[in-house]
Amino acid sequence: MSSDDRWLLPEGIDEALPEQAEALEALRRRILDLYASWGYALVMPPFIEFIESLLTGTGRDLDLQTFKLTDQLSGRTLGIRADMTPQVARIDAHRLGREVPTRLCYMGTVLKTRPEHLGGSRSPLQVGAELYGHSGLDSDFEVLSLMIETFRLCGIERIHLDLGHVGIYRALARAAGWDEAHEAGFFDMLQRKARPEIDAFLADRPLEDSLREALAALPDLNGDASVLDQARRLMGAFDGIPAALDSIEAIGRRLAERYPEVHLNHDLAELRGYHYQTGLVFAAYVPGQGREIARGGRYDDIGRVFGRARPATGFSTDLKTLWLLGGHATVASPGCIFAPAGDEAGLEAAIAGLRAEGRRVVRALEGQQAGAAEMGCSHELRRQGDAWQVVPVA
Numbered sequence: 001m002s003s004d005d006r007w008l009l010p011e012g013i014d015e016a017l018p019e020q021a022e023a024l025e026a027l028r029r030r031i032l033d034l035y036a037s038w039g040y041a042l043v044m045p046p047f048i049e050f051i052e053s054l055l056t057g058t059g060r061d062l063d064l065q066t067f068k069l070t071d072q073l074s075g076r077t078l079g080i081r082a083d084m085t086p087q088v089a090r091i092d093a094h095r096l097g098r099e100v101p102t103r104l105c106y107m108g109t110v111l112k113t114r115p116e117h118l119g120g121s122r123s124p125l126q127v128g129a130e131l132y133g134h135s136g137l138d139s140d141f142e143v144l145s146l147m148i149e150t151f152r153l154c155g156i157e158r159i160h161l162d163l164g165h166v167g168i169y170r171a172l173a174r175a176a177g178w179d180e181a182h183e184a185g186f187f188d189m190l191q192r193k194a195r196p197e198i199d200a201f202l203a204d205r206p207l208e209d210s211l212r213e214a215l216a217a218l219p220d221l222n223g224d225a226s227v228l229d230q231a232r233r234l235m236g237a238f239d240g241i242p243a244a245l246d247s248i249e250a251i252g253r254r255l256a257e258r259y260p261e262v263h264l265n266h267d268l269a270e271l272r273g274y275h276y277q278t279g280l281v282f283a284a285y286v287p288g289q290g291r292e293i294a295r296g297g298r299y300d301d302i303g304r305v306f307g308r309a310r311p312a313t314g315f316s317t318d319l320k321t322l323w324l325l326g327g328h329a330t331v332a333s334p335g336c337i338f339a340p341a342g343d344e345a346g347l348e349a350a351i352a353g354l355r356a357e358g359r360r361v362v363r364a365l366e367g368q369q370a371g372a373a374e375m376g377c378s379h380e381l382r383r384q385g386d387a388w389q390v391v392p393v394a
Contacts, residue, residue: 012122128316164270
């Protein structure tokens with residue numbers, strides 16, 4: 001790298017300049033205040049920890065996304081977090097050890113070895129909320145509601161929400177008696193909705209006609225609530241599937257009642273996070289965005305490897321994405337006040353008083369040529385008689 005391009009950042013790594021940083025920080029505070037009002041306590045996991053913790057449960061899907069390095073003190077492999085969910089699960093299971101339902105939230109930078117989509121960031125500001133210790137629909141509905149309220153707070157409208165349930169595919173794969181390789185192979189075809197491959201795969205397997213028909217229908221089972229009735233006809237005889245469909249229907253009904261403006265789509269091939277999710281899964285979209293802006297679902301027993309298995313559900317999103325979609329280009333500011341240099345009587349007290357009120361005061365430096373306007377200040381502190389007054393910049 002030459003001296004001419006040392007200012008360049010790695011691809012997918014970004015930074016926030018003053019106006020954007022101020023807007024992001026203001027939005028961060030508003031979101032965390034929202035979560036606190038719902039009873040979600042903030043936690044701050046470390047940016048780096050032993051790789052075994054980061055790649056546990058949820059983290060197993062993140063192996064390729066995680067930067068790894070060797071700890072010079074212990075000689076063990078460390079990982080830079082690519083997702084904060086496993087860390088929060090560790091905190092709930094091992095550090096807190098509560099028996100009651102526990103609500104936690106988090107916000108911080110995560111680092112990925114590669115962007116999730118073309119032109120995407122490798123250093124998103126991940127924000128999320130997790131509810132541990134309850135396995136009913138109430139907790140699923142609560143985290144979904146909190147996610148939607150987050151969008152509302154950010155000014156994001158026209159939300160499209162995909163609802164699914166990984167238990168449906170798991171039940172069908174179990175009925176087919178597939179081993180891990182076959183289950184993973186068909187899962188990959190479903191995610192790509194590769195119809196010719198799916199048909200060829202199923203044609204080569206000794207399956208009962210009803211099971212083959214149910215598996216073949218999965219890619220097309222998406223749409224309004226009528227999809228659930230169709231699914232009941234096709235796969236209602238398989239163990240566990242009726243209960244999964246009932247839970248999707250119940251959540252959809254409650255969402256429609258509370259948030260009628262949210263467009264609901266039922267997608268039974270929605271299997272993001274399949275390897276760690278255990279129940280309801282969901283993803284949020286907005287028109288014009290080709291990828292989801294938030295995702296989440298149920299991942300019961302994620303804390304088992306940390307010593308305590310607990311039901312869990314939650315969601316995560318990216319603060320930068322919320323800011324962009326919500327149009328938060330700037331934040332309201334009371335304006336900057338320019339104060340003169342020197343040690344005139346009462347000046348220090350006047351400046352301290354303004355700052356205590358939350359005003360922004362920029363003080364001139366000895367010998368500085370730039371005045372209030374050049375420093376971006378709308379007001380200045382002037383001595384008028386025996387008192388210091390804030391006056392608009394002429």
